[in-house]
Amino acid sequence: MTPTAAPEAAPDAAASEAVPAPSAARASAAAGGGPVVRTQKLSLTFQTADGPVYALSGIDLTVEEGDFVSLIGPSGCGKTTLLRVIADLEQPTDGDIQVNGVTPHQARLERAYGYVFQAAALYPWRTIERNVTLPLEIMGVPQAERRARAAAYLEMVNLAGFARKYPWQLSGGMQQRASIARALCFDPDLLLMDEPFGALDEIVRDHLNEQLLNLWNTTGKTVVFVTHSISEAVFLSNKIVVMSPRPGRIADVIETDFPPDRDLDFRETQAFIDVAHRVRMGLRQGIADDD
Amino acid sequence: MNVRIDTTAPTRRALSRPDPWCAATLLLGVLALAFPLGAATDEAAAIGWLDRPGSLVALLALLGGAGLGLARQAGVVRGLGPAGYGFVLLAATALAMATALDVVHDLGAAATRGFWLVVLASWLIAWRAVDGVAAFSVRDLRVQRAVDTVVPAVFGLTLLFLWEVLTVGFGVPQVLLPAPSMIGERIASSTGTLWADFEQTFLKAVLSGYVMGCTAGLMVAVLVDRVAFLKRGLLPLGNLVSALPIVGIAPIMVMWFGFDWQSKAAVVVVMTFFPMLVNTVAGLGAADAQQRELMRSYAAGYWQTLVMLRLPSAMPFVFNALKINSTLALIGAIVAEFFGTPTVGMGFRISTEVGRMNVDMVWAEIAMAALAGSAFYGAVALVERAVTFWHPSFRQRR
Numbered sequence: 001m002t003p004t005a006a007p008e009a010a011p012d013a014a015a016s017e018a019v020p021a022p023s024a025a026r027a028s029a030a031a032g033g034g035p036v037v038r039t040q041k042l043s044l045t046f047q048t049a050d051g052p053v054y055a056l057s058g059i060d061l062t063v064e065e066g067d068f069v070s071l072i073g074p075s076g077c078g079k080t081t082l083l084r085v086i087a088d089l090e091q092p093t094d095g096d097i098q099v100n101g102v103t104p105h106q107a108r109l110e111r112a113y114g115y116v117f118q119a120a121a122l123y124p125w126r127t128i129e130r131n132v133t134l135p136l137e138i139m140g141v142p143q144a145e146r147r148a149r150a151a152a153y154l155e156m157v158n159l160a161g162f163a164r165k166y167p168w169q170l171s172g173g174m175q176q177r178a179s180i181a182r183a184l185c186f187d188p189d190l191l192l193m194d195e196p197f198g199a200l201d202e203i204v205r206d207h208l209n210e211q212l213l214n215l216w217n218t219t220g221k222t223v224v225f226v227t228h229s230i231s232e233a234v235f236l237s238n239k240i241v242v243m244s245p246r247p248g249r250i251a252d253v254i255e256t257d258f259p260p261d262r263d264l265d266f267r268e269t270q271a272f273i274d275v276a277h278r279v280r281m282g283l284r285q286g287i288a289d290d291d
Numbered sequence: 292m293n294v295r296i297d298t299t300a301p302t303r304r305a306l307s308r309p310d311p312w313c314a315a316t317l318l319l320g321v322l323a324l325a326f327p328l329g330a331a332t333d334e335a336a337a338i339g340w341l342d343r344p345g346s347l348v349a350l351l352a353l354l355g356g357a358g359l360g361l362a363r364q365a366g367v368v369r370g371l372g373p374a375g376y377g378f379v380l381l382a383a384t385a386l387a388m389a390t391a392l393d394v395v396h397d398l399g400a401a402a403t404r405g406f407w408l409v410v411l412a413s414w415l416i417a418w419r420a421v422d423g424v425a426a427f428s429v430r431d432l433r434v435q436r437a438v439d440t441v442v443p444a445v446f447g448l449t450l451l452f453l454w455e456v457l458t459v460g461f462g463v464p465q466v467l468l469p470a471p472s473m474i475g476e477r478i479a480s481s482t483g484t485l486w487a488d489f490e491q492t493f494l495k496a497v498l499s500g501y502v503m504g505c506t507a508g509l510m511v512a513v514l515v516d517r518v519a520f521l522k523r524g525l526l527p528l529g530n531l532v533s534a535l536p537i538v539g540i541a542p543i544m545v546m547w548f549g550f551d552w553q554s555k556a557a558v559v560v561v562m563t564f565f566p567m568l569v570n571t572v573a574g575l576g577a578a579d580a581q582q583r584e585l586m587r588s589y590a591a592g593y594w595q596t597l598v599m600l601r602l603p604s605a606m607p608f609v610f611n612a613l614k615i616n617s618t619l620a621l622i623g624a625i626v627a628e629f630f631g632t633p634t635v636g637m638g639f640r641i642s643t644e645v646g647r648m649n650v651d652m653v654w655a656e657i658a659m660a661a662l663a664g665s666a667f668y669g670a671v672a673l674v675e676r677a678v679t680f681w682h683p684s685f686r687q688r689r
Contacts, residue, residue: 125606
């Protein structure tokens with residue numbers, strides 16, 4: 001499969017259960033146009049020493065194939081927890097969740113998603129190239145193909161000349177781009193990004209936002225993106241999920257229909273400002289409920 | 292060469308107070324001229340400065356060096372930086388010390404005030420020289436590194452010089468403290484014995500015990516980490532073993548494994564096992580949460596996670612243990628030889644030669660042990676730098 005291969009649609013594989021090969025898993029996900037992520041009354045309660053914390057409460061969310069969904073909300077609203085439940089890094093205490101039509105656990109074993117953390121989480125003893133090929137090594141991809149793919153994806157995130165460098169020799173923005181290349185290189189159809197640009201300054205963040213949007217346009221991947229920046233959420237997504245805290249729940253879902261080739265200047269347009277306003281109102285409402 | 296400009300040029304305030312080292316050296320040196328070098332004995336008259344023209348030259352070199360320092364400070368001599376001046380003094384010191392060594396071996400305990408004042412002066416000038424050389428700073432990393440080794444070398448040589456001059460000049464009995472030259476002669480004349488001892492203790496007992504102990508510690512650590520009840524059951528027990536006194540276990544190991552090197556290797560295994568175990572167990576938990584979850588998100592198995600993430604991130608801890616163990620192992624093997632050994636080995640030699648009052652041989656063994664121990668530690672540290680180059684404590688050197 002080539003790095004930019006569009007997800008194939010095999011209509012007869014719709015209900016296929018737990019086929020442990022990545023490509024087959026993808027086929028089952030794409031099959032019949034079923035949602036990539038579907039949650040119903042999803043709840044997660046952490047039992048802590050200070051009593052229960054209701055991180056998620058009655059979440060109903062559907063992410064369709066090819067969506068760019070942003071989860072936005074104040075800290076403590078459960079947006080990262082929701083992403084981690086999708087990634088099978090947390091277990092829900094109630095409700096249903098399906099990823100690619102199977103449980104998150106199965107989806108993880110089928111390597112259905114690439115996860116980008118808040119920090120780059122690169123391994124300092126590996127070069128940038130070998131960090132990017134780490135998932136491929138785990139999946140047993142032969143070395144020649146690993147190197148070819150690393151080269152292609154480093155090129156895509158504009159890090160072509162840095163394959164032989166070590167992570168600590170790169171700036172924070174470059175490290176985060178390398179971690180995105182790592183999440184992309186085994187060609188998952190679903191990208192889960194947890195505030196990937198949160199630690200970067202605004203100029204770098206703007207630049208990476210543009211690159212990410214371009215990437216989404218060219219690859220057609222499904223992205224679930226956690227952020228607390230309104231302009232980032234509105235600029236990138238076609239679906240904005242506004243969340244509010246205590247208990248973590250969905251306050252508003254806004255679907256947008258912006259031109260796919262928008263650039264940063266688009267943020268000055270009235271359409272953008274209107275959506276941003278609605279997001280802000282949703283956030284304010286969530287806070288007001290809390291008080 | 293790109294020597295940085297020295298910005299600590301003497302200020303007006305500094306001018307009013309002369310360099311204390313140089314001033315003291317000048318004072319002591321001139322004072323030394325008033326005294327003879329060696330006392331009069333029954334057969335010979337007192338030895339004066341003119342009997343030893345070499346000493347006079349050396350003393351003048353010291354005085355010249357001190358005078359140059361004062362002239363520099365007064366602004367009479369310009370263009371000589373602190374490091375350059377340090378090297379000039381180093382040359383004067385080398386000449387003075389070499390001459391002093393020559394004189395003291397002729398005079399022995401007959402050396403008197405004139406001589407001791409010169410020794411004192413050369414010590415002061417050596418101090419001042421090192422002070423100057425330590426200020427040396429240059430962009431070329433290789434030159435800088437070479438000069439950086441000069442400071443500890445001069446420091447060590449000065450200590451050896453003082454040791455030699457004091458023991459010979461005051462006629463210290465060799466049973467109490469032999470002169471370095473005597474130890475050196477002993478080393479040169481008994482290379483065969485020393486090599487046999489080194490082979491027995493270091494190459495056989497220390498190295499094999501070290502490899503076995505460290506390997507076992509590492510493997511048990513992985514096991515302890517994998518099996519939860521071992522962590523709670525074995526670790527406290529291991530703590531108990533590590534608290535055992537070596538003088539207690541050594542005789543038992545000799546009974547179990549015989550007189551030869553095997554019993555010493557067993558002692559080394561016991562000593563090195565626990566530091567490696569504890570450090571590796573700590574190291575296996577060193578990877579941060581995101582690095583682990585990354586592995587989880589790829590559905591990586593236990594062994595993949597171990598080899599690709601947890602062992603590499605444990606390496607700084609493992610090398611910590613390897614370095615601690617490199618010195619522990621030598622101590623363990625030498626002490627264990629006190630409790631029964633064939634008639635060879637560093638510990639055996641030390642215990643028997645001390646009984647025969649051959650203290651120079653004891654010191655020769657000590658010197659060899661120090662050298663072997665440092666070289667061993669240094670080798671481990673070099674490997675560490677190559678393996679954990681990515682660790683923040685090594686990054687800037689790359």
